[in-house]
Amino acid sequence: MTDLTDLSIAQARDLLAKGDLSSKELTQAQVTAMEGKRELKAFITETPEKALEMAAASDARRAKGEAGKLEGIPVAIKDLFCTKDVLTTAGSHILDGFRPFYESSVTTNMFREGAVMLGKTNLDEFAMGSGNLTSYYGGAINPWRAKGDNRNLVPGGSSGGSASAVAGRMALGATGTDTGGSIRQPAAFTGIVGLKPTYGRCSRWGIVAFASSLDQAGPMTRTVRDSAIMLGAMAGHDPKDSTSADIAVPDFEEGLDGGVKGLTIGIPREYRVDGMPDEIEALWQQGIKWLEEQGAKTVEISLPHTKYALPAYYIVAPAEASSNLARYDGVKFGLRVDSDDLTEMYEKTRAEGFGAEVKRRVLIGTYVLSAGYYDAYYLQAQKVRTRIADDFKQAWQQVDAILTPATPSAAFSADDPPSDPIAMYLNDVFTVPVNLAGLPGISVPAGLTSDGLPMGLQVIGKAFDEATVLRVGQSLEDAAGFDARPEGY
Amino acid sequence: MSLDKATVARISRLARIATTDEEQERLAGELGGILAWVEQLSEVDTDGVEPMTSVVEMLLKSREDVVSDGGVADDVVRNAPKSAHGFFVVPKVVE
Numbered sequence: 001m002t003d004l005t006d007l008s009i010a011q012a013r014d015l016l017a018k019g020d021l022s023s024k025e026l027t028q029a030q031v032t033a034m035e036g037k038r039e040l041k042a043f044i045t046e047t048p049e050k051a052l053e054m055a056a057a058s059d060a061r062r063a064k065g066e067a068g069k070l071e072g073i074p075v076a077i078k079d080l081f082c083t084k085d086v087l088t089t090a091g092s093h094i095l096d097g098f099r100p101f102y103e104s105s106v107t108t109n110m111f112r113e114g115a116v117m118l119g120k121t122n123l124d125e126f127a128m129g130s131g132n133l134t135s136y137y138g139g140a141i142n143p144w145r146a147k148g149d150n151r152n153l154v155p156g157g158s159s160g161g162s163a164s165a166v167a168g169r170m171a172l173g174a175t176g177t178d179t180g181g182s183i184r185q186p187a188a189f190t191g192i193v194g195l196k197p198t199y200g201r202c203s204r205w206g207i208v209a210f211a212s213s214l215d216q217a218g219p220m221t222r223t224v225r226d227s228a229i230m231l232g233a234m235a236g237h238d239p240k241d242s243t244s245a246d247i248a249v250p251d252f253e254e255g256l257d258g259g260v261k262g263l264t265i266g267i268p269r270e271y272r273v274d275g276m277p278d279e280i281e282a283l284w285q286q287g288i289k290w291l292e293e294q295g296a297k298t299v300e301i302s303l304p305h306t307k308y309a310l311p312a313y314y315i316v317a318p319a320e321a322s323s324n325l326a327r328y329d330g331v332k333f334g335l336r337v338d339s340d341d342l343t344e345m346y347e348k349t350r351a352e353g354f355g356a357e358v359k360r361r362v363l364i365g366t367y368v369l370s371a372g373y374y375d376a377y378y379l380q381a382q383k384v385r386t387r388i389a390d391d392f393k394q395a396w397q398q399v400d401a402i403l404t405p406a407t408p409s410a411a412f413s414a415d416d417p418p419s420d421p422i423a424m425y426l427n428d429v430f431t432v433p434v435n436l437a438g439l440p441g442i443s444v445p446a447g448l449t450s451d452g453l454p455m456g457l458q459v460i461g462k463a464f465d466e467a468t469v470l471r472v473g474q475s476l477e478d479a480a481g482f483d484a485r486p487e488g489y
Numbered sequence: 490m491s492l493d494k495a496t497v498a499r500i501s502r503l504a505r506i507a508t509t510d511e512e513q514e515r516l517a518g519e520l521g522g523i524l525a526w527v528e529q530l531s532e533v534d535t536d537g538v539e540p541m542t543s544v545v546e547m548l549l550k551s552r553e554d555v556v557s558d559g560g561v562a563d564d565v566v567r568n569a570p571k572s573a574h575g576f577f578v579v580p581k582v583v584e
Contacts, residue, residue: 101564199544213544242549311527322504329505331577336570342580343505351507359506363497363516364523366504377527382540384533389541421519422526438544463545 004029005169009073009226012172016062016072023062023072027055027116030074034118034170040141042155042164044079045087046119054116061114069233071114076171078162079120080127081107081217082206086117090208091125091135091158094353095334104206105238106175106217113233118171122161125355126325127182127210130427131417132160134357142190142411143168143486146451153411153453156186156427162220163190167486173221173230177207179214180313181407181431184443187220188406188456191445191484193473194220195227196431198464199438200245202231203238211320212243214313214435224444224473228252231466245464252470260475261295263468266399270306271430273408280405280455283447287403287457290479291472301399303391308384309433310425315368315381316436321358322365328353360421389437396462401472404430406443406456430458440466442473446480454484492521 004026007015015021031048051074058072082088082100089095107117122140124132131154132139142155143164155164159176163186166174176183178196187194195218202217209215219230232253237246267288272281288298330336330349337348354362368377395402408429418424434441440463443456457476461469494513497520501508508516566572571579 098568101561101567200547213541239550239552243544243547245545245547246550305533308530308533311530314523315527315530326505330570331579333568334570338580340580342582344507345580346505347502347507350505354506360516360519360523362504362506363500364520366500367492367496367520367524370500370503376531379540380530380533380535381527382542383535383538384530385541386538387533387535421523 005033007172008223009070009172009221009229010223012073013229017067023055023058023116024052026072027051027074030118030171037168037170040143040164040168041122041138042140042161042168042170043076043119044089044091044122044137044161047086047117050086051116051118058114058116068113069229070110072116073114073172074116074118075110076118076121076162076165076174077107078123078159078175078177080123080177080208081175082208083107083117083120086120088120088208089137090127091123091137092353092355092358093136093335094328094350098333102206105203105240106207106234109236110233115233121159121165121174124158124160125358126208126321127158127177127179128321128357128361129157130181130185130424131412131414132157133414133417134355136355139414140164141414144190144411144453146453149451152414154189154414154417156189156411158182159220160186163187163192163194166190166192166220166222173219173226175217175234176220177215177217178435179210179317180435181428183218183220184431184441184456184458185407185427187443188445188454189411191454191482191486192220192222193224193227193442193444194218195231195442195466195469196434196440197231197235197466198245198440200243201235201440201464201466203236203241203244205238205240209324211317212324213320214317224442224470224477225253225256227442228256228470247464250467252467255467256470256474258471259294260291260472263400263472264297264299264398265291265472266301266395266402267298268301268303268306268402268404270303271404273429276408279449280408283455283457284405287446287476290476291403294475294479299399301395301402303395303433305384305387305391306433309388309436310429312381312384312388313432313436314364314425315377316385318361318365319369319378320365322362322369325358325362385436388433392437392439401468402460404458404460406430406458410449410451410453410455434460439463440469442469444473444476444480445482446476447482448484492517492524
């Protein structure tokens with residue numbers, strides 16, 4: 001048998017179903033891999049005992065003839081999901097020691113479907129970042145390295161620990177969350193698949209909130225099929241999240257191999273940005289060719305407000321964050337810096353508990369929502385957001401899905417990140433518009449740079465049409481035949 | 490758009506984040522840079538455009554106004570840095 005840690009979820013599922021493999025064996029192999037690769041800092045908290053207990057329980061269920069969609073599959077959980085009695089940090093000092101007494105709806109769904117939890121993965125503090133550089137615990141490291149270069153690379157962010165765990169064969173799959181690209185960008189940086197579902201497809205209940213009108217949970221896996229399987233176990237209506245969509249969750253695996261024949265794929269001209277490396281442009285052209293060769297029609301389209309997506313995002317997201325993060329006050333959970341004065345206690349606690357990027361965003365959010373500025377900033381940004389969503393609506397008159405690069409570059413060095421906040425924000429130039437419009441998007445690994453680093457293509461679909469997004473993703477995966485893997489770790 | 494130190498001091502107070510003199514200096518530059526960059530949104534013609542209030546088209550559900558959860562005060566205060574008798578404890582606020 002091949003190395004157990006190299007199995008896809010689909011392969012493991014079949015071996016488990018045939019009785020050729022137990023969840024205990026599979027989980028033990030992943031626990032060993034997780035413990036052996038600690039230098040990548042993919043996990044903030046490892047839960048090997050819980051994992052082996054869950055695996056034993058899964059094997060017992062299977063013996064009784066019961067098997068859920070992720071029965072016996074060991075996965076990693078981004079440390080933004082509240083997990084009952086297990087430390088939940090959001091990558092922040094301010095949540096020191098926080099052990100929720102409840103389980104997030106998404107993890108509840110996954111565990112009901114038989115998933116086994118290996119641990120909680122590293123992330124940018126409160127999911128604010130594109131390089132895992134803002135984690136209080138020190139950022140996760142990308143298992144990939146550039147050819148002939150020993151420097152550590154970032155795994156992307158914010159779901160960088162999940163990406164590193166999946167790419168580094170420490171977990172078969174992992175949950176991520178995506179507010180502006182936090183699933184798709186790290187997936188592209190680490191050569192794995194990352195799917196951000198439609199806003200409302202997965203419940204946000206029990207996920208530490210960043211920007212509530214943008215946050216969405218999704219799967220990070222090594223194949224498109226695995227993302228389809230995992231999304232099926234994560235999604236579903238939840239009365240505890242008023243924005244969760246009360247519509248049926250289809251079988252995302254069905255129709256996955258349907259191909260792209262007869263589909264029209266839009267190629268947005270505004271995604272050709274200044275300074276984009278030739279290799280990214282070439283990969284995009286290659287992707288267009290692959291889809292055409294498989295029978296899709298491609299047409300150039302225009303999404304005219306694309307350039308305003310990032311600035312709109314950097315008003316809306318910080319505004320919502322400043323409100324959501326008001327709850328960290330040293331009273332209800334986590335860190336407290338004592339003082340005799342209540343206001344001073346709040347101020348000192350938050351000064352010590354939040355890192356620089358979180359403070360920056362909370363302050364920007366506070367400013368744009370403050371008296372006299374609300375209309376000029378927040379209201380205008382929400383109007384621009386309507387414009388961006390309308391651009392996509394126009395496109396859907398003509399096309400079934402949209403193909404773009406996932407990121408404007410490959411992974412960068414942890415020692416030499418983009419110089420200022422805005423340069424860092426530009427990482428998400430292709431992913432942010434999708435969050436603003438609430439649409440589903442997938443990043444699929446499709447090629448390597450001349451330095452040997454992975455690059456991804458993004459497929460964007462209509463609201464609640466993850467099925468088409470996955471089908472186009474599968475066609476790209478088939479054509480790309482991406483089988484490169486990180487060496488050295 | 491540039492921000493002065495006094496404005497940074499005011500918003501840090503509103504956000505309940507203590508900032509030192511030196512931090513205010515640095516933040517004035519950083520936040521001013523971000524605000525100058527987002528300024529480009531004013532170029533967009535938004536006459537007659539409704540601000541987005543619902544990300545995907547759906548109606549918010551209503552439910553019966555009944556208690557569906559509760560009675561877990563001990564759990565609620567379990568993570569508090571300081572608690573007593575099922576209450577959160579804060580510094581004295583009344584004389």
